[in-house]
Amino acid sequence: MGDDTAVNPRHNKAEVFARLRDAHAREVTEDYVEMIGDLIAEEGEARSVALAERFGVTAATVNNTIKRLERDGYVTSRPYRSIFLTEKGETLAKKCRARHQIVYNFLVSIGVDPEIAEFDAEGIEHHVSEETLAVFEGRLDSPR
Amino acid sequence: MGDDTAVNPRHNKAEVFARLRDAHAREVTEDYVEMIGDLIAEEGEARSVALAERFGVTAATVNNTIKRLERDGYVTSRPYRSIFLTEKGETLAKKCRARHQIVYNFLVSIGVDPEIAEFDAEGIEHHVSEETLAVFEGRLDSPR
DNA sequence: AAATCAATTTAGCCTTGACTAACTTTAAAA
DNA sequence: TTTTAAAGTTAGTCAAGGCTAAATTGATTT
Numbered sequence: 396m397g398d399d400t401a402v403n404p405r406h407n408k409a410e411v412f413a414r415l416r417d418a419h420a421r422e423v424t425e426d427y428v429e430m431i432g433d434l435i436a437e438e439g440e441a442r443s444v445a446l447a448e449r450f451g452v453t454a455a456t457v458n459n460t461i462k463r464l465e466r467d468g469y470v471t472s473r474p475y476r477s478i479f480l481t482e483k484g485e486t487l488a489k490k491c492r493a494r495h496q497i498v499y500n501f502l503v504s505i506g507v508d509p510e511i512a513e514f515d516a517e518g519i520e521h522h523v524s525e526e527t528l529a530v531f532e533g534r535l536d537s538p539r
Numbered sequence: 540m541g542d543d544t545a546v547n548p549r550h551n552k553a554e555v556f557a558r559l560r561d562a563h564a565r566e567v568t569e570d571y572v573e574m575i576g577d578l579i580a581e582e583g584e585a586r587s588v589a590l591a592e593r594f595g596v597t598a599a600t601v602n603n604t605i606k607r608l609e610r611d612g613y614v615t616s617r618p619y620r621s622i623f624l625t626e627k628g629e630t631l632a633k634k635c636r637a638r639h640q641i642v643y644n645f646l647v648s649i650g651v652d653p654e655i656a657e658f659d660a661e662g663i664e665h666h667v668s669e670e671t672l673a674v675f676e677g678r679l680d681s682p683r
Numbered sequence: 684a685a686a687t688c689a690a691t692t693t694a695g696c697c698t699t700g701a702c703t704a705a706c707t708t709t710a711a712a713a
Numbered sequence: 714t715t716t717t718a719a720a721g722t723t724a725g726t727c728a729a730g731g732c733t734a735a736a737t738t739g740a741t742t743t
Binding site: 423452455456459463474475 | 728732734738
């Protein structure tokens with residue numbers, strides 16, 4: 396058999412979806428560290444109640460998530476106190492904020508309405524590879 | 540209502556994240572109906588084993604998902620037989636395939652490597668609004 | 684100092700989406 | 714036709730990420 400069964404690239408999507416599942420697993424973490432960073436910058440501290448309000452979830456959900464982030468080394472927290480980013484969390488937050496900004500600016504630059512861009516960027520940012528991000532960024536420098 | 544104090548957009552992210560969670564809930568459904576459609580087109584039928592192989596998950600996972608899709612009216616299936624799209628499933632598959640193609644073509648058109656574009660499109664497609672999709676499409680007609 | 688209120692935590696529940704292991708059915712080979 | 718292999722199913726487990734309701738803590742008021 397001319398053997399297209401070996402590895403037909405068109406049929407070799409499994410890895411794409413595996414990486415997609417990985418990306419999903421990182422999304423909440425990325426959104427949280429980014430938001431915690433924003434809150435610290437804007438309000439001086441990150442409280443559960445503010446996170447719950449901004450994400451539109453309950454305080455209990457925030458609590459669960461923060462425990463997960465703490466377990467994974469992104470934040471530190473003490474009972475009934477505000478939340479802090481670790482260096483690891485800080486680094487991730489910085490990266491995410493920059494990436495978000497590039498995606499948002501790119502969308503606006505090609506003609507997407509700023510409000511729509513804000514929404515779409517929130518979803519898209521987690522699925523943009525370094526390579527694609529570089530292309531977006533390059534397009535910003537030299538518009539058109 | 541000149542009044543930007545009413546709803547400070549910077550602090551009004553809750554709805555963005557709610558819509559993001561909705562989008563997530565739809566992703567697997569969309570990926571499955573799209574893939575089932577592809578399989579029917581390419582191989583004449585959609586078998587569990589092919590879905591499992593392409594998504595890189597176990598047969599048991601496919602089984603669970605198909606049950607959910609059936610419950611939600613996207614597919615029909617009988618034990619030990621292949622899977623069919625309902626009209627609702629067919630419609631969704633068609634829409635998803637078209638959207639995927641536009642996102643992919645757009646990425647390639649701005650200079651993203653086709654392999655990278657294939658991967659990124661898989662994640663991005665679920666988060667592109669109608670509006671942004673239209674912009675992508677418009678850019679394809681008149682490149683540059 | 685006590686009462687109250689807001690914030691936080693805890694406990695328990697649910698769905699999705701993954702897994703393994705064991706079993707059943709169908710189809711193909713011997 | 715019997716055996717075997719592949720495909721599909723079932724049962725049970727797990728983590729993530731939501732929820733509600735109830736308990737606790739901390740801060741503010743009286």
